[in-house]
Amino acid sequence: MSDLLKFDLLSASIALKNKEFSSLELTNAYFEAIEQTSALGAYLEIVKDHSLNMAKASDKNFKNGTLRPLEGLPIGVKDMFCTKDIKTTASSKILENFCPTYESTVTQNLWDDGAVMLGKLSCDEFAMGSSNETAAKGNVVNPWLKNSKMSPGGSSGGSASAVAARSALAATGTDTGGSIRQPAAFCGITGLKPTYGRCSRWGIVAFSSSLDQAGPLTRTVSDAALMLNSMAGHDKKDSTSANLEMPDLMNYLDKGIRGKKIGIPKEYTQDGISDDIVTFYEKSINWLKESGAEILPVSLPHTKYALPVYYIIAPAEASSNLARYDGVRYGKRNEAASLDEMYEVTRGNGFGEEVKRRIMIGTYVLSSGYYDAYYLKAQKVRRLIKEDFDNVFKEVDYILTPSTPTTSFELGKKQDPLTMYLNDIFTVPASLAGLPGISLPVGLDKSGLPIGIQLIANSFDEPGLISTARVLERSAEFNFIADGAAK
């Protein structure tokens, strides 16, 4: 492994400023790493010439001293973000040749701040999945456990795998029900889902519009702060984008948590959660206590209904959003005699099994006669879930939970859809309430797989989330590196 790959986002930024190496050298080191780790299948598309040009432009800025916040730092982009003139497939066959003519707001923000784009990262098809196994181009492998093929989690599996394998310095992800936090937990890295509305959704392939939110996958909490600083911001092109200034998160890295109250929800310790995760959850509680926080038991009574609510609302919104793939305006078309048949064969062949399943569920719960019983009911229970959080945040500042009930599992072990959905049991509630959450690695289980812990904050309290996560990160001292990057 090149020494240049040992730097994280923040330390690489400092080293670049000190002219210890150039952005071109750093970017080239990453292209070597991408080649060496290609068996992981994290990248769908690399754009080397484009990347090297961006790196050269950054090196010019280093010479001139006109530096931007992410100047010269090479990052990967989840394939859910539209990137101008660079293929964007959402890991779906139906978009296999789609080349956007515009750039998503979030990625444009990153390039405007000087970041260098390495390429596009695989994910579950249309971000629907928790194992990256629904990707049209095949599985992505978790770089942990050299001798096995473990899932990187999903849907941002390519992003998590690449950051953990050090084939990207950091990466963008999207999170609808846990798609940043769960893969971050599985791959031993940090993943932050901001408050709904913090990052513009414009130019992100839409899955479930009331839930989708972009965020960073990084090696450290400081890196997440640095990257989210650039990704976030109000955007007129997204009507749900919050018109609210985000404070510079780098000012909150060392604020500590003395006097803060941390809630431990009793509903998040359930049957089926692995012993090693329970052990590290308890350790995390103690670390926060030792650092000056007050620990309080709290209750979020509607937690068990979060997954059923999610599996009505997300498919309903998806069935509507994915109606646009009609074989007319963009995407793959299969020819047929009539227009209706053309739609049916195009969509039947273009979408994978999980996507079709969710479109069917979504169409069913929105259909005449079932709308009230399913969709409206789910929206009502969603309010109760949000009110649970509102009540708890009157008593505490942050909520601590495990990120996932288990660590990563082996790829290719066929699971039924419902068992797969249970992966997101701890991440979905905060998504439904629109709250910011971060998963960070705190230890390894007996088989050597990373364990993630989640912190949830009140809406728009990303600054406090960062301060608290930093305390946990320092106590956990998670310095392990994935052993199977070049498998």
Add this chain to the structure above:
Amino acid sequence: MSNKETMVDIPTVNKIARLSRLNIPEDSKQNLTNDLNNILGFVAQLDEVNTSDVKPLASVTGHKLPLRSDKVTDGNIEDLVLKNAPESSSGFFVVPKVIE
């Protein structure tokens, strides 16, 4: 919603597939029916929750949808709009014949 008569059978799958404009091969219909019934059975636990006085929540932002003045902000990008179309001609999207 947990009543057995609301659960899905193959004719329902055919109807939903038609509404979704999805061609589902005959040999996968039974599996899909089973999957849908499992998922609908799972979400039916929402029946336990009393929601008689609860308003539905469609958006968590809490802010009013912003208005903007009714002005064109871009345009003259016909080439870009058509660029990804599977088939286009003279500035139009082309579809199979819809009128006999």
